[in-house]
Amino acid sequence: MSVVLFTLGGTIAMAGAAPGGVVTRLTGAELTAAVPGLADLAEPLDVRDVRAVPSADLTYRQILDLVDAAGAAVAAGATGVVVTQGTDTLEESAFLADLVWPHQAPLVFTGAMRNPTLAGPDGPANLLAAARVAAAPAARDLGVLVAINDEIHAARFVRKTHSTSTAAFASPNAGPLGHVIEGEVRLLTRPPRVPLLPPVDxxxxxxxxxxxxxxxxxxxxxxxxxxxxxxxxxxxxxxxxxxxxxxxxxxxxxxxxxxxxxxxxxxxxxxxxxxxxxxxxxxxxxxxxxxxxxxxxxxxxxxxxxxxxxxxxxxxxxxxxxxxxxx
The missing domain is CATH 3.40.50.40 (Rossmann fold)
Structure with missing residues (x-):
């Protein structure tokens, strides 16, 4: 059993300085190597680089292709799946995936607000939390989730509410479903899943x-x-x-x-x-x-x-x- 990680670039994977700002350079292996405690999880991480693009450049088709790949990973035995991407469109990507995700296994999106060149980057903590959520039995059959800032949000409720804060993500109408506390996934509420949409051509x-x-x-x-x-x-x-x-x-x-x-x-x-x-x-x-x-x-x-x-x-x-x- 394992947790599969699909990487899509974004702030969480940025490193180094280029004229005009940071650029995407970290592979999934490099990204995970920088996360303290990730190697100690009970479920090993199976890292798969998809593409390194700004989230503003993602398309519906790319997200649906990723959902298919995540579903194949679950069918092959993965306990859960984590997706890292830029936060600008994370709420839309996660909701799109939630509309068609048919599995009980968690599909967890995460990202970062501070890139690794800054003091206190939040990417490593967010990735660790997302991996823990993806492996947690308590997170099953909740559809697509967003794990960020040690909070667990339902894709159907979450929004990016601030341009720079590490606490940018919130669910104004519902609040978080739970939290990651001292490494433990604590779910406080379980909203019923909404029927899925039919397959899309x-x-x-x-x-x-x-x-x-x-x-x-x-x-x-x-x-x-x-x-x-x-x-x-x-x-x-x-x-x-x-x-x-x-x-x-x-x-x-x-x-x-x-x-x-x-x-x-x-x-x-x-x-x-x-x-x-x-x-x-x-x-x-x-x-x-x-x-x-x-x-x-x-x-x-x-x-x-x-x-x-x-x-x-x-x-x-x-x-x-x-x-x-x-x-």
């Missing part, structure tokens, strides 16, 4: 495009039409509980007649309401115009879910039902 996924519009003060109505052109779906990050300026409401209603339009909140926590406010541009008004309520999902996770649903051929009713389950 990679070519169809590549051809499926979804736009994201975030509501702003004095919003540009004309921009919305241009943004949604040649797209199969749209996610709206509305004000507060799901509001937009009144002038946007009929435009969004017209778009909802030809594509799924999902309403979320730009705030980063809390749900889109359903029937509290009734003015033009309110959540109730937008739902009457055909927008799908995104619930507790933030705009970025809603975009991931909508794009995968569209790529599987889901119709409007199936999309609304999926957001009711996941949101």
């Amino acid at each position: 990679p070519d169809r996924l590549a051809a499926t495009r979804v736009a994201l519009h975030t509501a702003t003060l004095d919003d540009d109505v004309d921009l919305l039409d241009a943004l949604a052109r040649d797209r199969q779906g749209l996610v709206v990050g509305g004000f507060g509980v799901g509001h937009v300026r009144p002038a946007l409401a009929p435009v969004l209603g017209a778009l909802a007649e030809r594509m799924p339009v999902v309403l979320t909140s730009r705030t980063g926590a809390g749900a889109v309401l359903r029937h509290t406010y009734g003015a033009v541009g309110s959540e109730a008004d937008l739902q009457r115009r055909g927008l799908v309520n995104g619930g507790l999902l933030d705009p970025y996770k809603a975009l991931v879910l909508l794009r995968l649903l569209l790529a599987t051929g889901a119709d409007r009713a199936e999309i609304a039902a999926a957001f009711a389950r996941h949101g």
